[in-house]
Amino acid sequence: xxxxxxxxxxxxxxxxxxxxxxxxxxxxxxxxxxxxxxxxxxxxxxxxxxxxxxxxxxxxxxxxxxxxxxxxxxxxxxxxxxxxxxxxxxxxxxxxxxxxxxxxxxxxxxxxxxxxxx
Amino acid sequence: xxxxxxxxxxxxxxxxxxxxxxxxxxxxxxxxxxxxxxxxxxxxxxxxxxxxxxxxxxxxxxxxxxxxxxxxxxxxxxxxxxxxxxxxxxxxxxxxxxxxxxxxxxxxxxxx
Numbered sequence: 636x637x638x639x640x641x642x643x644x645x646x647x648x649x650x651x652x653x654x655x656x657x658x659x660x661x662x663x664x665x666x667x668x669x670x671x672x673x674x675x676x677x678x679x680x681x682x683x684x685x686x687x688x689x690x691x692x693x694x695x696x697x698x699x700x701x702x703x704x705x706x707x708x709x710x711x712x713x714x715x716x717x718x719x720x721x722x723x724x725x726x727x728x729x730x731x732x733x734x735x736x737x738x739x740x741x742x743x744x745x746x747x748x749x750x751x752x753x
Numbered sequence: 754x755x756x757x758x759x760x761x762x763x764x765x766x767x768x769x770x771x772x773x774x775x776x777x778x779x780x781x782x783x784x785x786x787x788x789x790x791x792x793x794x795x796x797x798x799x800x801x802x803x804x805x806x807x808x809x810x811x812x813x814x815x816x817x818x819x820x821x822x823x824x825x826x827x828x829x830x831x832x833x834x835x836x837x838x839x840x841x842x843x844x845x846x847x848x849x850x851x852x853x854x855x856x857x858x859x860x861x862x863x864x865x
Contacts, residue, residue, distance in 0.1 A: 641796075669853075676761070678841065678857040679797070728796050742853060744789075744796035 637663050639731050641745035648719055649753055656714045656748045658729030664709035665731035669742060670702070673726045685712055719752045726750075756780055759842055759856030768865050772829040776842035776856045779823065783854075785845040786818050788827045790838045791858065797841055801827065832863045 638661040648654050658668060667686050671679040683699075685691040685706035693699045703715040712731075716723055726749050730742040759776045766772055774788075785804045789797035801816040803809045809816045817826040825844075829836055842856040 639796075678855045681852060684852070726794070730796075743799065747794070747796045749794065 637731070637733055637743040639665075639729065639743050639745040641729055641748050643748060644746060645749045645751075647751045647753065650720050651718055653715055653717045654719055654750060656716075656727055656729075656750075658712045658714070658731070658745050660710045660731040660733070660743070663731075663733040665712070665733065666709065667732040668706055668712040669730045669732070670704060670712075670714050671728045671730065673728060673747075679728060682714075716750065719750070721752045724750055724752045756854045757842060757844055757856045760859055761857050763860040763862060765862045765864060766832055768832060768834060768863055770832050770863075772827075772832050772836070772861060772863075774827040774829075774840050774842075774859050774861070776825050776844075777823055778825070778844050778854075780846070781820070781823065782846045783823075783844040786816070786825050787843040787845075787853070788814075788816055789841040789843060789855075791841060792838045800840075832861075834863045834865050837862045 640659045640661055642657045646654055669684050670682045672682050673679050681694050682697045683691045683693045683704050685704050687706050687709050691704035701717055706712040726747050728747040730744045732742050757778045788801040790800050791797040803816050803818055806818050806820045813830045815828040839858040839860045841858040843853050845853045
């Protein structure tokens with residue numbers, strides 16, 4: 636099956652610093668990647684959708700200048716949390732859609748990145 | 754009204770029991786229905802995917818969709834302790850979708 640990796644799996648940083656999270660599709664080309672945030676005991680909340688080579692589309696209420704998304708290639712998307720604050724502490728999960736090999740619109744999820752901002 | 758409603762549980766069952774997990778949705782435009790399993794501190798794993806009313810079976814798992822009632826279910830037969838996880842229903846609108854709406858997830862515990 637399709638494999639999506641994320642790096643790092645866990646990051647702790649000081650308030651005010653920026654953190655970059657990588658999402659890679661390992662065995663397929665991801666035409667579209669999605670970034671989600673999940674708080675404890677809550678469901679996944681879509682933050683933004685990114686298509687390779689174009690600007691990301693952000694969901695309402697998500698600050699695009701704070702959560703920078705770059706989808707520079709068909710196998711890599713990055714999310715940078717700029718000037719992170721404790722309220723940004725969450726579980727960030729990416730997913731990727733294989734829109735080339737399959738006609739089904741399934742998403743394959745990465746293992747998630749736990750961000751803790753002190 | 755939320756687009757997708759799912760009982761958060763927790764749901765505890767003895768090993769070997771049949772588990773029934775359910776979601777309701779409000780928008781009849783939704784056409785694609787998925788169930789994901791998420792272990793603690795891990796990303797969701799796709800279990801089942803369907804786009805039509807009726808049943809779809811895969812091993813011990815059966816996904817059921819009733820579009821007339823806007824109701825979807827996941828049944829787990831012969832439940833195992835390894836099935837203990839949070840199960841998320843997910844729904845998307847028709848073709849070329851860009852956004853999937855997730856339920857809040859039901860936490861399942863299978864007791865040996």
